[in-house]
Amino acid sequence: MPDLDLILQSLEALAEREGDPAPVIYARLFAAHPELEALFVMDTDGGVRGSMLQQSFDCLIDVAEGGALAPVILGAERVNHGTYGVPENMFDAFFTTIRDCVKAAMGTEWTAEFDGAWSRLLARTEALADA
């Protein structure tokens, strides 16, 4: 199966299993990087975390599709996040956290095929995020 189909299928599986995936994704992110939680104290209704996650999904799908959007978004957000005090390598951590939650949600349905597609996608996304 092409990588794009594997990525879309696995993201659908995440949405089916979790409904709103934001709680599991941020729980996993803050477990691995507890210092990040304090950055979101002003986000009392979770709105910022929700739109940040949506933007991240849009980037991942755009990279999987070979689109032109992700380099623009990631370039702009890298600058914005510098002013929020977010270390640059944290973008990689966020995308990896999304992959880990997809993998956990899929359980035994996660195969080497999905693993390969996500490894390639993360490598390409992180190359753009660091550019």
Ligand code: HEM
């Ligand atoms: C671990 C990695 C990240 C951390 C710790 C982080 C942190 C933050 C924080 C603290 C804010 C709120 C800033 C404020 O309003 O004062 C924010 C907003 C935002 N972030 Fe991130 N960010 C991360 C990764 C990303 C990534 C990868 C993207 C997109 C590809 C992204 C997109 C956004 C967007 C679009 C907003 C504005 C949301 C809104 O106000 O509606 N972030 N981020």
